[in-house]
Amino acid sequence: MSPSSSNMNLTLKVWRQKSSEAKGALETYHLKDISPDMSFLEMLDILNEQLQADGVEPVAFDHDCREGICGTCSLVINGQAHGPDEETTACQLHMRRFHDGQTINVEPWRANAFPVVRDLAVDRSAFDRIISKGGFISVSTGSAPEANSIAVAKPTAELAMDAAACIGCGACVAACPNASAMLFVAAKVSHLNLLPQGQPEKDARVLAMVEQMDAEAFGNCTNHFECEAACPKGISVENIARMNRQYLGATLRKS
Numbered sequence: 001m002s003p004s005s006s007n008m009n010l011t012l013k014v015w016r017q018k019s020s021e022a023k024g025a026l027e028t029y030h031l032k033d034i035s036p037d038m039s040f041l042e043m044l045d046i047l048n049e050q051l052q053a054d055g056v057e058p059v060a061f062d063h064d065c066r067e068g069i070c071g072t073c074s075l076v077i078n079g080q081a082h083g084p085d086e087e088t089t090a091c092q093l094h095m096r097r098f099h100d101g102q103t104i105n106v107e108p109w110r111a112n113a114f115p116v117v118r119d120l121a122v123d124r125s126a127f128d129r130i131i132s133k134g135g136f137i138s139v140s141t142g143s144a145p146e147a148n149s150i151a152v153a154k155p156t157a158e159l160a161m162d163a164a165a166c167i168g169c170g171a172c173v174a175a176c177p178n179a180s181a182m183l184f185v186a187a188k189v190s191h192l193n194l195l196p197q198g199q200p201e202k203d204a205r206v207l208a209m210v211e212q213m214d215a216e217a218f219g220n221c222t223n224h225f226e227c228e229a230a231c232p233k234g235i236s237v238e239n240i241a242r243m244n245r246q247y248l249g250a251t252l253r254k255s
Contacts (some may be wrong), residue, residue: 003116006032006036006100006222007035007036007038008033008034008095008099008100008102009030009032009033009096009100009101010030010031010043010098010099010100010101010102010103010104011028011029011030011031011101011102011104012028012029012031012047012103012104012106013027013028013029013103013104013105013106014026014027014029014059014106014119014120015106015108015119015120016025016059016114016119016223017116017118017119017129018118019116019117020115020123021040021206023163024116024119024206026105026107028049028141029050029051031043031046031050032046034046034095035093035095036095036096037094037096037155038092038094038095039066039091039092039093040075040077040083040090040091040093040094040095041063041066041073041090041091042139043095043215044059044061044106044147047059048100049099055207058106058134059119059120060117060118060120060121061073061097061119061121062074062121062122063070063091063119066091066215066216067091067092068088068089068091068092068167068232069167070168071089071165071167071168071169071170071232072169073089073090073091073169074108074109074114074120074121074122074152074169074170074171074174075090075091075106075107075120076105076106076107076108076109076174077090077093077105077106077107077206078104078105080104080175080230081109081171081174081175082110082169082171082228082230082232083085083097084097084161086229087231087232087233087234089167089169089232090233092137092232093127101205106120106253107121107171108120108121109119109122109123109124109132109171109174110171110179110194111170111173111174111218112179112217113126113173113179113181113216113217113218114126114170119129122170124168124170126181126216126218127168127181127184127228129212129216129238130181130184130185130186130188130209130212130213130216131168131209132212133205133208133211134188134189134192134201134204134205134206134208134209134214135188135205135207135209136192137192137197137201138200139196139197140191140200145147150196150197150232152195152196152239156194156195157195159192159194160190160192160195161188161237162173163186163187163188163190163191163194163235163238163239164187164189165187165233165234165235166182166183166184166188166191166231166233167232167233169232170184170225171227171231171232172184172226172228172230172231173218173237175222175226175227175229176224176226176228177222177224177225177226178222178224179218179219180218180219180220180221180222180227181213181215181216182218182220182221182227182243183227183228183231183237183239183240184236185209185243186239186240186242186243187235187239187248188208188209189205189206189239189242189243190239190242190243193205193206193246194207202246202251203246203249203250203254204248204250206243206246206247206250207247207250207251207254209215210247221240223237224239
């Protein structure tokens with residue numbers, strides 16, 4: 001069915017949950033006269049204005065830049081992380097993608113490592129703890145080095161930049177049937193390990209970040225490739241294969 005060009009009436013089934021310890025459930029709400037030019041988050045803003053006017057607690061959801069950069073807008077929309085459009089964050093998804101009278105289910109990321117804080121907002125600090133184990137390079141402080149002082153081959157630079165495009169949203173975890181964080185970790189490992197500046201610590205980095213990933217109770221990768229399909233930045237699963245090779249090499253060298 002083609003997207004509607006006129007304002008729409010929608011039925012929303014939104015996950016409501018007071019805390020990670022409380023039981024949650026889908027609550028049904030009705031919205032009228034929604035413009036197809038609104039973003040999905042603007043539509044949720046309208047919902048919250050309506051709820052507040054009715055004396056109902058507004059729906060909690062994460063958002064920040066609303067420009068597809070920060071990775072904060074973690075929503076499962078009709079069963080798909082970030083919704084039906086490829087390489088699009090929820091904040092950049094527009095209501096013209098839906099049609100008049102449609103029912104839309106809105107849920108949070110589903111993973112043990114991402115406990116629900118409230119409603120649609122989840123705790124993704126597990127990613128921060130993984131980054132703290134190796135998502136950086138150790139260099140002496142001082143003035144910025146000359147940009148061209150370290151030559152980087154163009155193919156290598158492009159691979160590193162492709163991996164660096166990861167915004168850490170967690171869609172890969174939400175889409176994976178095992179709730180694996182392999183694509184996220186692999187993107188961060190590849191980003192730094194490919195570059196000359198990251199080479200001195202590449203073994204320690206991959207070992208430490210994978211160890212922390214496992215400690216956070218993410219699932220194992222079994223090559224479903226749902227992570228790549230859901231990634232709003234199109235991060236390739238080739239990064240997972242690269243990280244596996246680097247992890248094996250680092251393990252052998254350590255032993």
